Amino acid sequence: MASTFKINGRPVGPDHTPYIVAELSGNHNGDIKRALALIDAAKAAGADAVKIQTYRADTITIDHDGPEFLLTDGLWKGRKLFELYEEAHTPWDWHAELFTHASNQGITLFSAPFDPTAVELLERLNAPAYKIASPEIVDLDLIELCARTGKPLIISTGMASFEEIEEAVATARAAGAAEILVLHCTSGYPTPVDQANLSTITDLTKRLDVAIGLSDHTLDNIVAAAAVAVGAVLVEKHFTLSRADGGVDSAFSLEPAELAQLVKDLRSVHAAIGQPNYRPTAAELITLPMRRSLYVVADIAEGEELTRANVRSIRPSNGMLPRHLKSVLGKTATRALTRGEPLAADMVQGFTSQHDG
Known part of the structure; x- marks a missing residue:
């Protein structure tokens, strides 16, 4: 079984309550005050961390009118990639204030970088961990760069084959990463429950000597609770102040009361797992x-x-x-x-x- 490690001093592993990450993503809706309020709300709900994404539209794609740069299906159907990322990105000049505010509130903030300049920024801000987003699992140079920082590395696996997951983990280890957590993920926005495939968590636990968690895009907390029951030690869910406010990710994001319930439910599930026991309690x-x-x-x-x-x-x-x-x-x-x-x-x-x- 993979060993326990720490993110900003908080132990993460099977012997500890699930580490719960509130994914802010683009739910700031372009307003830093809303981003700060989301951090406050995540702390109040009991989340362990808030995760942001560090990119600019021109570091993740290019402004191009070709058909392959236009989304033709799903939640963002009809949007041009560059325009979507321009709307969703967290401005780099917000980062220092967000990190300071989270520290003052007593909640961990970390990020998913999408290119070397993002890693440079986050290193200057002493980010305590890095996440590799699902589409970036094939970007081995980015994985290697994040691994070389020596920080805990969380790798999301949406759309990936097992061979790609293995290669990503091997790349991280070869670059010096000692603390790796792999997130089972279905990159559907939202994800239908019957495509969550939580048995993958059990399989990954057997096949990889790393901690396993879940990046969850389903619309309620049932799948996340079941994931903890089968061994997930970290759960990440998108988070917003109110779905009615709109935003690029609002449709599959939890509101504060729902996040608080998630925290309560996952702690209860973990407590219920306990140890094998054949004597009266x-x-x-x-x-x-x-x-x-x-x-x-x-x-x-x-x-x-x-x-x-x-x-x-x-x-x-x-x-x-x-x-x-x-x-x-x-x-x-x-x-x-x-x-x-x-x-x-x-x-x-x-x-x-x-x-x-």
């Missing part, structure tokens, strides 16, 4: 006396035969275990027994203590 000790045992249910004279009419398996559990019923039937009482007495080995002629338990 503390909560069961109250109920333990209500197990069945053998009781005298009709008065029995000394020397009288024990039968199904005078000995039964009933609640509570103060008598002999029910498995001894056949062994005591037909034997005689060593003394007079009273209705309501729990049956004990010394009450049964010829029943030795070695048979009891």
Whole structure:
């Protein structure tokens, strides 16, 4: 199992509550005050971190009118790539203020860089971790550059083959990354529940010696909760102040109350997983006396035969275990027994203590 590591001092791993990341993405809607408010709201909801994206439209694509630069389907159908990224990007001159504000609020802020100049900016701001976005998993130069910083590296795997995931992880390790987390992801915006394929988390856990999490684009918290149940140690969800406010990612983003519920639900799921256990828990000790045992249910004279009419398996559990019923039937009482007495080995002629338990 992959070892636990820390992001900005917070342990991330199977023995710790899920690390919950609120993805701000383009939900600032071009307003730094809204971006700051989103950080505040994520902190209030209990998220561990806020993630932003560091790119400019001209570092992620080019301004071109060719058909391949026009989105023809999905949530952003009809949008030109350059115009979409121009709207969605987080201006670089906001970054220092966002990092300072998050630090003052006591919540971690990190980013997904999309080119070397973004990494340079984030290094100057001492970003505590880096994420490789799903489409960038094939950009091995970017992975190598982020890995060389020595910071924890989170690699998202939407659309990727296992071979591409393996290559990305190997590239990161070869460049010195010791703390790697792979996010299972379906890059559908939103993602239909029946395409979440959470069994991939279990498979990746077996096949890769790294921590595994989930980047979730479904419309509620059920998939995220199920992901934690099958081993996800980090969950990332897009986050907005209000879907009614619009924005490029608002349609598949959680509102503050929903994020707070996600935090509560994922902590509950993690707590419920626990450890394999075959002994009564503390909560069961109250109920333990209500197990069945053998009781005298009709008065029995000394020397009288024990039968199904005078000995039964009933609640509570103060008598002999029910498995001894056949062994005591037909034997005689060593003394007079009273209705309501729990049956004990010394009450049964010829029943030795070695048979009891």
